[in-house]
Amino acid sequence: TEKEGKKDVFYASQFEFQIAVKGTKKDILTRFWTGQNINSEKFEDDETGNSDYNRLTRFLLNMGLLDSKKLAELDKAKIDESDIELDSLIGRKIEFKMNKSIKRKGLSVIDIKSIKPVKSAK
Template sequence: MPLKAKIANKIVADDKGYTTGEIIDINEIDEHSEKEGKKEVTYASQFEFLIAVDGTKKQTLLRFWTGQNINSEKFENEGDDTTDYNRLTRFLLNMGLLDAKKLSELDKAKIDDSEIDLEALRGQKIQFKMNKSIKRKGLSVIDIKSIKPVEVIESIEPVKPVK
């Protein structure tokens, strides 16, 4: 049997560079340690978002991780001189589940948990751009700053003329 090379399944993007996907699951990952070579690395608790996107051959699954804390402080971004909120805060702001007013109210409140229900994001369609990974050559990752919800337009039946 002849050996044949396969064609890669590439993520489909529109002419503006946006990929559309659906959040199909959100996992809560507890703080844990892993051995990486001779070092032991401890990872803080996180949320893992699983997004189904169309590929050129078949649907594929993308993942992105955020911390579990909302924070009104801005931090320096790796690789450039800009500042932004942490990944979870940026994501919630972009999705419209959080705004500057609500963020400042959460700072003043003496509560441990917000009223933001992440479960409501399951099934939500989103658009985003992909960036080349800084850490791994040849890998693209979701640009968290570009994420935005896709507004679903309900089909409207045409109005029939009155006789």
């Protein structure tokens, strides 16, 4: 926590995920950030009122690196978060939807809930 004038600003460790999206002339680098905690606690979304996991947990569930069984084992400390191989995501093809940013006009952001791996054709 740091003071900026009269406000307290809180900083937390986070992951930055970078996604290269094919553009018409060149790849476009898109980013999204998540916290570093994985847990089964659900939070209520201020915008929609729906409840969901935190951004990192939701992303890992959607990508198949985590399932409900593993999530329960994490909560019971039967497995360690380090058992989840984030590096296995490097180079994986994904698809996702974009939403308009609430905070910045004209900006679109990745909808974490829509991310899913692209199944390779055999």
